[in-house]
Amino acid sequence: MRQIFSKIDESRLLLVLFNELDATSNRLNLGPESSPIQIALRRLSANLRVPAHHHIGAPRSDSNFTECWFVMSGRVHGRLFDTDQTELINFELVGGDFAIFFGGGHELQVDEEETVFVEFKTGPYDPLAANNKVAF
Numbered sequence: 001m002r003q004i005f006s007k008i009d010e011s012r013l014l015l016v017l018f019n020e021l022d023a024t025s026n027r028l029n030l031g032p033e034s035s036p037i038q039i040a041l042r043r044l045s046a047n048l049r050v051p052a053h054h055h056i057g058a059p060r061s062d063s064n065f066t067e068c069w070f071v072m073s074g075r076v077h078g079r080l081f082d083t084d085q086t087e088l089i090n091f092e093l094v095g096g097d098f099a100i101f102f103g104g105g106h107e108l109q110v111d112e113e114e115t116v117f118v119e120f121k122t123g124p125y126d127p128l129a130a131n132n133k134v135a136f
Contacts, residue, residue: 001030001041006104008083014104015080015089019097035102036122037066067106067121069099074115081105085136105136 004015023043073095
């Protein structure tokens with residue numbers, strides 16, 4: 001697992017990169033508790049049962065955006081930008097890899113044909129709306 005922090009605010013986590021090999025315990029929380037999405041990496045034993053339940057909604061701020069990428073197969077490259085839009089890192093994801101963005105900006109480049117990629121983010125989000133992205 002690799003964590004990338006802002007150079008502007010060194011306590012602010014911007015990106016977590018990981019894959020299944022990082023699952024070495026029953027539960028590893030991957031993001032800050034203040035994030036609108038809670039993500040844990042878990043290695044589970046046979047016969048574990050999580051009783052039926054549902055989650056009670058909590059208030060959230062529209063300024064807390066989170067995006068996650070999962071590459072099922074293929075290969076992509078990503079770029080992470082700090083809160084001042086300067087590039088922090090360039091990274092590669094291959095089948096089985098995850099990236100979780102907690103802030104900053106990002107860019108995606110697909111490197112292989114037929115790459116299967118899952119993207120999820122806090123919503124609501126309209127991919128066709130002109131006012132939901134800021135290009136730089």
